[in-house]
Amino acid sequence: MQIITLGSELLRQKADKIDKFDEETLNIKKQMLEILVKDKGVGLAGPQIGIMKRIFVVHIQNDTERVFINPSILETSHETCKYEEGCLSVPGVYANVIRSESVKIHAWNEKGRPFTLEASGLLARVIQHEYDHLEGVLFLDYLPENKKKKLIEKFEKISGKGENAFK
Numbered sequence: 001m002q003i004i005t006l007g008s009e010l011l012r013q014k015a016d017k018i019d020k021f022d023e024e025t026l027n028i029k030k031q032m033l034e035i036l037v038k039d040k041g042v043g044l045a046g047p048q049i050g051i052m053k054r055i056f057v058v059h060i061q062n063d064t065e066r067v068f069i070n071p072s073i074l075e076t077s078h079e080t081c082k083y084e085e086g087c088l089s090v091p092g093v094y095a096n097v098i099r100s101e102s103v104k105i106h107a108w109n110e111k112g113r114p115f116t117l118e119a120s121g122l123l124a125r126v127i128q129h130e131y132d133h134l135e136g137v138l139f140l141d142y143l144p145e146n147k148k149k150k151l152i153e154k155f156e157k158i159s160g161k162g163e164n165a166f167k
Contacts, residue, residue: 001031001049003039006090006138006152007161015047015054015134018069021112025055029067029110032057041088043126045133048089056130060122071107073131074116076100083125085139092158093151097142099128 004010018025028051036044036059045056058066079101086094102120105127109115119127129139140148155161 001035001051003035003044003048003088004050005159005161006140006155008089010047010050010052011089011133011138012136013047013052014136015045015052018053018055018108021069021108021110025069026110028053028055029057032067033059033065039088042122043130044088045130047133047136054134056133058123058126058130060126063123067110068105068107068127068130069110071105071127071131071134073103073105073128075104076128077102077120081125083122085125085129087129087139089133090138090140090151090155093140093155095139095143095147095151097139099125099142103127105131 028046032044032049035049036057042060043056043058046053054070056068077100080098081101082096082098084094085097101124102118103124104116104118106114106116132138140151143151
């Protein structure tokens with residue numbers, strides 16, 4: 001499995017619900033965590049590796065590995081904060097993004113057990129970022145058009161993808 005980068009139509013599609021919690025689901029989680037560690041990320045969603053399923057993994061330093069399957073964000077705080085974000089699917093590009101300071105999310109783990117989690121700070125930010133990937137949304141979408149355009153041009157130059165990487 002390889003990380004899909006900006007320009008792929010898969011990053012703009014909504015992911016499908018996972019219906020079965022089986023060996024395949026466990027294998028997807030395991031592979032996603034391996035990629036996350038290898039590429040030194042803090043979160044990774046299924047669509048970023050071509051798996052169009054509603055699953056993402058999170059591993060923040062000094063915290064446990066987490067998997068979220070078929071997640072729903074139940075609440076977001078009115079309080080927001082600005083923080084520099086990057087994305088494994090848009091390597092070399094970073095921007096300050098405003099997001100809710102805290103979230104409440106409902107999801108299932110890889111064994112099919114439901115859970116609800118309230119998160120704040122970096123964990124809340126990563127959850128929102130990865131959830132967006134399941135909806136076909138990228139962190140660049142939160143930026144003003146002129147800033148987004150400059151960052152896309154930077155990505156195109158870094159990656160050698162040429163014009164129109166952002167669709």
